[in-house]
Amino acid sequence: MSRQxxxxxxxVVAPGGRDTKAFWExxxxxxxxxxxxxxxxxxxxRSQIAAECSFDAAAEGLSYQEIRRMDRAAQFCVVAARxxxxxxxxxxxxxxxxxxxxxIGSAVGATMTLDREYxxxxxxxxxxxxxxxxxxxxxxxxxxxxSFAAEVAWLAGAEGPxxxxxxxxxxxxxxxxxxxxxxREGTADVMLAGATDAPISxxxxxxxxxxxxxxxxxxxxxxxxxxxxRSRDGxxxxxxxxxxxxxxxxxxxxxxxxxxxxxxxxxxxxNAYHMTGLRPDGREMADAIKAALxxxxxxxxxxxxxxxxxxxxxxxxxxxxxxxxxxxxxxxxQVPVSSIKSxxxxxxxxxxxxxIAASALAIEHNVVPPTANLNERDPECDLDYxxxxxxxxxxxxxxxxxxxxxxxxxxIVLARQDLKAA
Amino acid sequence: MRVRCAVAxxxxxxxxxxxxxxxxxxxxxxxxxxxxxxxxxxxxxxxVKLAGEVRGFEPAEHLPSRLIPQTDHMTRxxxxxxxxxxxxxxxxxxxLPEYDAGVVTASSCGGxxxxxxxxxxxxxxxxxxxxxxxxxxxxxxxxTGQISIRHGIxxxxxxxxxxxxxxxxxxxxxxxxxRNGTPLVVSGGADSSLCPWGLVAQLPCGMLATxxxxxxxxxxFDERAGGYVPGEGAAIIVxxxxxxxxxxxxxxxxxxxGYAxxxxxxxxxxxxxxxxxxxxxxxxDADVTPSEVDVVFADAAGxxxxxxxxxxxINSVFGPYGVPVTAPKTMTGRLHAAGAALDLAAALLAITNxxxxxxxxxxxAQEYQLxxxxxxxxxxxxxxxxxxxxxxxxxxxxxxxxGVA
Numbered sequence: 001m002s003r004q005x006x007x008x009x010x011x012v013v014a015p016g017g018r019d020t021k022a023f024w025e026x027x028x029x030x031x032x033x034x035x036x037x038x039x040x041x042x043x044x045x046r047s048q049i050a051a052e053c054s055f056d057a058a059a060e061g062l063s064y065q066e067i068r069r070m071d072r073a074a075q076f077c078v079v080a081a082r083x084x085x086x087x088x089x090x091x092x093x094x095x096x097x098x099x100x101x102x103x104i105g106s107a108v109g110a111t112m113t114l115d116r117e118y119x120x121x122x123x124x125x126x127x128x129x130x131x132x133x134x135x136x137x138x139x140x141x142x143x144x145x146x147s148f149a150a151e152v153a154w155l156a157g158a159e160g161p162x163x164x165x166x167x168x169x170x171x172x173x174x175x176x177x178x179x180x181x182x183x184r185e186g187t188a189d190v191m192l193a194g195a196t197d198a199p200i201s202x203x204x205x206x207x208x209x210x211x212x213x214x215x216x217x218x219x220x221x222x223x224x225x226x227x228x229x230r231s232r233d234g235x236x237x238x239x240x241x242x243x244x245x246x247x248x249x250x251x252x253x254x255x256x257x258x259x260x261x262x263x264x265x266x267x268x269x270x271n272a273y274h275m276t277g278l279r280p281d282g283r284e285m286a287d288a289i290k291a292a293l294x295x296x297x298x299x300x301x302x303x304x305x306x307x308x309x310x311x312x313x314x315x316x317x318x319x320x321x322x323x324x325x326x327x328x329x330x331x332x333x334q335v336p337v338s339s340i341k342s343x344x345x346x347x348x349x350x351x352x353x354x355x356i357a358a359s360a361l362a363i364e365h366n367v368v369p370p371t372a373n374l375n376e377r378d379p380e381c382d383l384d385y386x387x388x389x390x391x392x393x394x395x396x397x398x399x400x401x402x403x404x405x406x407x408x409x410x411x412i413v414l415a416r417q418d419l420k421a422a
Numbered sequence: 423m424r425v426r427c428a429v430a431x432x433x434x435x436x437x438x439x440x441x442x443x444x445x446x447x448x449x450x451x452x453x454x455x456x457x458x459x460x461x462x463x464x465x466x467x468x469x470v471k472l473a474g475e476v477r478g479f480e481p482a483e484h485l486p487s488r489l490i491p492q493t494d495h496m497t498r499x500x501x502x503x504x505x506x507x508x509x510x511x512x513x514x515x516x517x518l519p520e521y522d523a524g525v526v527t528a529s530s531c532g533g534x535x536x537x538x539x540x541x542x543x544x545x546x547x548x549x550x551x552x553x554x555x556x557x558x559x560x561x562x563x564x565x566t567g568q569i570s571i572r573h574g575i576x577x578x579x580x581x582x583x584x585x586x587x588x589x590x591x592x593x594x595x596x597x598x599x600x601r602n603g604t605p606l607v608v609s610g611g612a613d614s615s616l617c618p619w620g621l622v623a624q625l626p627c628g629m630l631a632t633x634x635x636x637x638x639x640x641x642x643f644d645e646r647a648g649g650y651v652p653g654e655g656a657a658i659i660v661x662x663x664x665x666x667x668x669x670x671x672x673x674x675x676x677x678x679x680g681y682a683x684x685x686x687x688x689x690x691x692x693x694x695x696x697x698x699x700x701x702x703x704x705x706x707d708a709d710v711t712p713s714e715v716d717v718v719f720a721d722a723a724g725x726x727x728x729x730x731x732x733x734x735x736i737n738s739v740f741g742p743y744g745v746p747v748t749a750p751k752t753m754t755g756r757l758h759a760a761g762a763a764l765d766l767a768a769a770l771l772a773i774t775n776x777x778x779x780x781x782x783x784x785x786x787a788q789e790y791q792l793x794x795x796x797x798x799x800x801x802x803x804x805x806x807x808x809x810x811x812x813x814x815x816x817x818x819x820x821x822x823x824x825g826v827a
Binding site for chain 2: 044045046097098101102106107108109114115117118119121122124125126128129130131132135136137138139140141142143144145146147149150153154157158159160161162163164165166167168171174178181185187202203205206207208209210211213267268269270271272273274275276284287404405406407408
C-alpha cells in the first residue's frame with residue numbers, strides 16, 4: 001500500500017487577517033483587503049493598489065535579531081509555520097529531526113530587502129559601483145531565498161531535506177507537491193510545506209507596470225481585483241504566506257491528529273509558449289488537471305469545488321476557463337469555481353499555498369468562498385464562479401490550480417480523508 | 423514494480439576555465455584555472471578582487487537575437503549549455519510525445535546583473551524606465567522557463583533553490599521525475615552574480631576570499647584557506663530513463679544511482695552536522711558500500727570551519743585517507759548552484775575517461791586527513807563517484823554516480 005499524505009496543520013498570514021481563522025472568516029464573508037499602497041508613495045506608479053498584510057513581527061513573537069535578519073517574506077513563513085505546528089498539535093519535541101523536512105515556495109524571494117538595500121548601497125541609484133560599506137550584515141540571507149527554508153527548518157528542528165521551490169506563481173502549489181512526493185517516496189514522514197512572498201515593493205510594482213499586468217482601478221482599490229468580471233483589468237498584487245503540516249497518513253492516524261484533507265494528486269506542466277503569455281486553449285493546464293485527477297483516482301464528476309488561479313488578467317481568466325472545460329468536460333459547467341484573489345490579491349508564489357489552505361478549509365467547513373467583485377461575467381468566462389457570496393455545500397474533493405510566468409501550470413487535488421476510494 | 427533508472431546522456435558546460443564540455447575538460451585535466459582578477463567591472467574599490475568569470479562568451483554567437491534583450495547573463499549561459507547538452511545527447515525534446523520531457527534547474531540568486539540594471543533604472547531614473555522583461559528575467563525560475571520554451575519541453579518541471587547544494591538537488595529531483603515516468607529531463611544549475619550589486623550582496627557572509635593572486639585565492643583543505651572565490655557558469659545535464667536511452671542507442675555517461683539531502687541542525691543546538699547522514703543515505707540509495715566508492719568530489723568550501731566539517735564527514739564514512747578526494751572547482755571558483763552541476767559533469771567525464779581531475783594550488787593540511795588528488799590528474803579505473811554539495815545555512819546534498827558497464 002503506498003504512503004498517503006494528509007494535511008494536519010494549517011497556518012496562514014494573509015491580507016485582512018492575522019491568522020487562519022481570521023483569513024477564513026474574511027474570505028467567506030466576501031470582504032476585500034485590496035487598498036491603495038501604504039508601504040511607499042505609489043503616486044509615480046501606474047498601478048497603485050495592493051493587498052497588504054497588517055503584520056507586526058514583534059507581536060507575532062519574533063525577536064529583535066530575527067526581525068533584523070529576516071526579510072518580510074521570511075517572517076511571514078516562520079509565523080505561518082509556527083501557527084501550523086501549533087494547529088497540528090505536534091510539539092517540536094515530537095518531531096523526529098531526520099524524518100522532518102521543509103519545502104517553501106517563493107517566486108521573488110527577499111525582493112523587499114534587496115530593493116531597499118540596493119537603494120542604500122547605490123545611494124538612490126546614483127552609482128553602478130554600489131558601496132559595500134553600506135551593506136547590512138545579513139544581506140546574504142536576502143541574496144539567496146533558500147534562507148526562507150532554513151528559517152523554517154530551524155523553527156521546527158527539521159534536519160531532513162529542505163528546499164525553496166521557485167516556479168514563479170505556481171511555487172506555492174509546486175512546493176506542496178514536492179513535499180508530498182518526499183513523504184510518498186519515504187524520504188520524510190512530516191513536511192512543513194507552504195509558500196511565502198512579500199513583493200509589495202517599488203521594483204515589483206514597476207515591473208508589472210511595465211507589462212500592464214496589474215490593475216489600474218486606482219480610484220476604487222477595494223474592488224480592483226475582479227476575476228472573471230467583464231471589467232477586470234489586471235491582477236492586484238498581494239503578500240502573505242501559508243504553511244501546512246503534511247504527514248504520512250498512518251502515523252498521523254496513530255497520534256490521533258485532526259485530518260483536514262488528504263493530498264490526493266499533484267501534477268505540473270510547462271506551456272513552452274511564452275514567459276508571460278498563455279496559450280488560449282489552456283491545454284497544458286488541462287493536462288496537469290487530468291494528471292492530478294488520475295493520480296488521485298478520481299474523475300471530473302467527483303470534484304466538488306475548483307479553487308481557480310483567477311488572477312483577474314484578461315488572458316488568464318479565459319485561459320483557465322478553457323482549461324477547465326477541456327479537463328472536466330460537462331462537469332466544468334456544474335462545479336462551483338472561485339478565486340480568492342478577488343479578496344486578498346495575488347501574492348505571487350505564496351498564493352498557491354494560501355489557496356491550498358483555503359481549499360482544505362472548504363472541505364473542513366463545507367463552504368466554498370466566493371469570487372468578490374464579480375458583478376458582470378465576461379461572456380467568454382461562462383462557468384459558475386460563485387459571485388459575491390459564499391456557498392454552503394458538501395465539499396469532498398477540491399481541485400486547485402495555478403499558472404505562472406515561465407509557462408508553469410500546476411494542479412493539485414485535495415480530498416476529504418474518509419472519502420471512499422473510487 | 424520496476425524502478426526506472428536515470429542515466430546521463432548529454433552534457434553542456436559553460437565554465438570559467440572552458441566554454442563547451444571539451445574545452446572545460448581539457449583545461450581541467452591540464453590544471454588551467456579560470457580564476458583571475460575581476461574584469462567585468464572595476465573591482466578596485468571592493469575587498470574581493472578575484473572571480474571565476476566565463477570568458478570569451480559572445481551571446482550573439484550562441485543565441486537568437488530576440489532572446490538577448492530579455493535575458494540575464496546567467497540565463498544566456500544556461501540556454502547555451504542546455505542547447506549543447508541536448509545536441510550532445512542527440513535528442514530534440516520537441517519531437518518526443520507531448521509531456522514526455524521536463525526541465526529542472528537550480529539557481530541560487532537569480533539574474534543579478536539584469537536586476538541591478540533595472541534597480542538603477544527604477545531608483546536612478548523613474549519607475550517607467552524599468553524593462554518589460556524585469557518581471558521574469560531576474561527571477562529564480564527563468565532558466566527552467568526559457569529552456570522549456572526554446573526546446574518545446576512541456577512535461578513536469580521545476581526549480582529548486584538551496585544555495586550551492588542546488589545543482590545536486592535539481593538533478594536529484596530530475597531523477598525523481600524520471601522514476602515517476604517522465605522519460606527525459608534536462609537538469610542542472612546556472613548562476614552568475616558578477617556585477618557590483620551581486621558581489622556586494624554576498625560580501626556580508628564573510629566567506630569570500632580577499633586574496634589578489636589567482637594561484638592562492640581559493641585553497642580548500644589548505645592551512646592557508648581564506649574563503650571562496652565567486653564564479654559564474656552553467657552546467658546542464660540531459661537525464662533519461664535508461665531503457666529509453668538504450669532503445670534509441672544513446673551514449674551513456676553514467677547513472678544517477680543515489681541521492682540524498684539533509685539539513686544541518688539549528689546553530690548552537692550542539693547536534694552534529696547532517697552531512698555524514700546525507701552521504702550515507704546517498705550510498706544506501708545506490709546500494710553501494712563506502713569501499714565501492716572510487717572518488718569523492720568535495721564541496722570544498724575553502725573556509726576552515728566548513729572544510730573541517732566536510733573532512734570529518736568524509737572520514738567518518740571512508741576512514742582517514744580512505745578514498746581519493748578532489749575539488750576541480752579550485753580552477754573555477756564557486757559557481758553557486760552551477761557548481762555542483764559542474765562537478766557532476768566532471769565526475770561523469772572522469773568515470774567515462776578513467777581519470778580523476780586534480781585539485782590545484784592546494785597543499786593539503788594534515789589535520790583534514792584527506793587523500794586529496796593534487797597537482798596532476800590521476801588515472802584510475804572508476805566505477806563510482808560521490809558528489810558532495812553544501813549550501814549556506816546548512817543545506818547538504820550527496821549524489822552517487824555509477825559508470826554504465
